[in-house]
Amino acid sequence: MIQIHDLYFRPFMTADAIHDRVRELAQAIHRDYAGRRPLFLGILNGAFIFAADLVRYCDLPCEVSFIKLSSYRGLRSGGDVTSLIGLEIDIKDRHIILVEDIVDSGNTMQKLLPDLMALKPASLALAVLLLKPDAMDHPVEIDYLGFEIPPEFVVGYGLDYNGLGRNLPGLYRLSEEGASQAKG
Numbered sequence: 593m594i595q596i597h598d599l600y601f602r603p604f605m606t607a608d609a610i611h612d613r614v615r616e617l618a619q620a621i622h623r624d625y626a627g628r629r630p631l632f633l634g635i636l637n638g639a640f641i642f643a644a645d646l647v648r649y650c651d652l653p654c655e656v657s658f659i660k661l662s663s664y665r666g667l668r669s670g671g672d673v674t675s676l677i678g679l680e681i682d683i684k685d686r687h688i689i690l691v692e693d694i695v696d697s698g699n700t701m702q703k704l705l706p707d708l709m710a711l712k713p714a715s716l717a718l719a720v721l722l723l724k725p726d727a728m729d730h731p732v733e734i735d736y737l738g739f740e741i742p743p744e745f746v747v748g749y750g751l752d753y754n755g756l757g758r759n760l761p762g763l764y765r766l767s768e769e770g771a772s773q774a775k776g
């Protein structure tokens with residue numbers, strides 16, 4: 593068990609297991625985008641490691657850029673998604689692969705996808721490492737999904753708990769025992 597701030601987390605997925613799956617997603621993308629030059633658009637901060645691994649496994653001529661928005665406070669998504677910032681590339685007529693760490697309530701995607709579609713890309717696909725299907729308020733169609741996971745809070749591989757844990761190579765999930773211990 594590891595401690596981050598006031599909470600305890602248990603190992604959930606090894607770095608090796610994640611890498612195997614990310615390699616499979618990259619191969620699917622490679623197949624689907626043969627002959628095109630997609631633009632990977634990672635969503636900061638959470639997707640920075642997933643995006644880095646995905647593009648390294650994807651042996652295609654491609655561009656990589658990042659956008660930022662913020663909707664998440666503590667352990668539960670808030671509805672307060674701000675608009676996207678940092679999009680420096682004109683995505684009109686481009687084949688966009690949006691790269692996100694996790695879809696939880698679906699709020700972020702529900703807000704972001706129409707904003708991106710308004711910029712008239714040639715196509716827009718979604719690569720997401722983790723999906724919590726039980727927590728979804730808004731259905732989101734994911735083209736390249738890593739894993740479906742239970743509606744539990746996870747950290748590592750880019751995902752954080754109040755700023756910490758992003759650098760953990762594997763994924764960890766909140767431990768109920770640890771949570772109650774932490775509360776005393």
Ligand code: IMP
Binds near residue numbers: 692693698
């Ligand atoms: P949504 O808008 O509720 O779908 O939440 C998406 C965002 O919330 C993700 O981009 C993450 O940054 C964050 N998030 C959701 N679940 C978790 C989690 O279990 N750990 C860390 N961050 C999470």
Ligand code: MG
Binds near residue numbers: 693
């Ligand atoms: Mg995120």
